[in-house]
Amino acid sequence: MPETGYIAAFLIGLLGGTHCVAMCGGIVGALSVQMPGRSVRQWPIHLAYNLGRITTYTVLGVFAGAVGSAGMLLGDVLPVQLALYVAANVMLILLGLYLTGMTQLLAPVERAGGVLWRRIQPYTSRFLPARTPARALPLGLLWGFLPCGLVYSVLATSLVTGSAVRGGLLMLAFGLGTLPNLMLAGMLFKRFRDFTRDTRVRFVAGLVVLGFGVFGLYHAPSLGGHLWSGVVCAT
Template sequence: MPESGYLAVFLIGLLGGTHCVSMCGGIVGALSVQKMQGPHDAARQWPLHLAYNLGRIGTYTGMGALLGALGSVGMIYSGVLPAQMALYVLANLMLVALGLYLTGFTSVLAPVERAGHAVWRRVQPLTRRFLPARSVSQALPLGALWGFLPCGLVYSVLTTALVTGSAARGAGIMLAFGLGTLPNLLLAGMLFKRFRDITRNGKVRFVAGLAVLGFGVFGLFHAQSLGGALWSGVVCAV
């Protein structure tokens, strides 16, 4: 399966969705224009929630392209294999930290998220011009700004984008990740209270965390081959 690396990142986004809903649940609720009273209101909400999320995924994709390009420059100046190996190990350590974070064993990623607040403080005031979002043309840029919300899950996968050494692959990996987060946040938007309660369940978060932890541990055990078949199509060994 030549593109299995993108599937792996998609699954990380899907499993990490418990954290997404926890982090973004309040924002998702606030983005709703009005409380849904019936099926017609729900139908009107779908395009807006989809636009929010497409804007968010677009921001992730752009950041992935930037990090992938930066990774390629670092590899050129430091020697491709040593730099790629160092970035690969860092990326998998971030996945291990994320898995432990999701299981509740440690809040090791909390300082990383707090560091991102410096950027978010500059971005957040820009969201006011699109609120309340009553059309797709307002929801899409609002979602793009939402993509800058500090999130340890996003930062963990962005580290992997560095390893790709390519703007195109970096964009692809973040697109796959963003699509993985899509089901959780769409459901959180449309079934907000009920779905949030499910994702806050300790057992659900624990199982998801163990799965993400497994990806990181597997990657570290296969560092010599840069992940082998699992990261095929994403990390290109040279």
């Protein structure tokens, strides 16, 4: 049975799908326009694109976990873990509020990520139009760097894992949680986009993600207790 921490990351990715479609929906919609007409021919291309995106998330998680483990060598481990853990859960709370529409405090974080994205984005034109999986996969690898508060919130948690392997697995679980939403957005773009734009859907999803952050802060002394079991380990 998977550790509960990875299940939590998967659920955050799944529930944050309303934000995924808002951020990446235009991309998958453009892909759909450029693809062969029959949907049966489109799904391998959408799958390849999303596998590329999830691969990038996983690599970023490996890097964040490695950085987190190095940071813990600079002093007493537990205080460093606790500080990183609190920061990660504050990010989740901001994300939840962002999804509900109550605040835009996470928007500056996404704009900061745009500095790197502006350097990467020109390379995406080399793989457009992405009419084959072979072109969609590298396109997805690049689009994985698109500035996204949802990604950054879970990536902050990867820092707390204190391990490159656990950090990568955490982002992999999160990426797989985002997969159903973006696959549906690609295959049923107009209908699913309208559903995710419903303010009630976004509000409920935001409240649940907010709940993850509040629960995490409440259990900060035990670094999340059972919720992040097997991922965030008190040392």
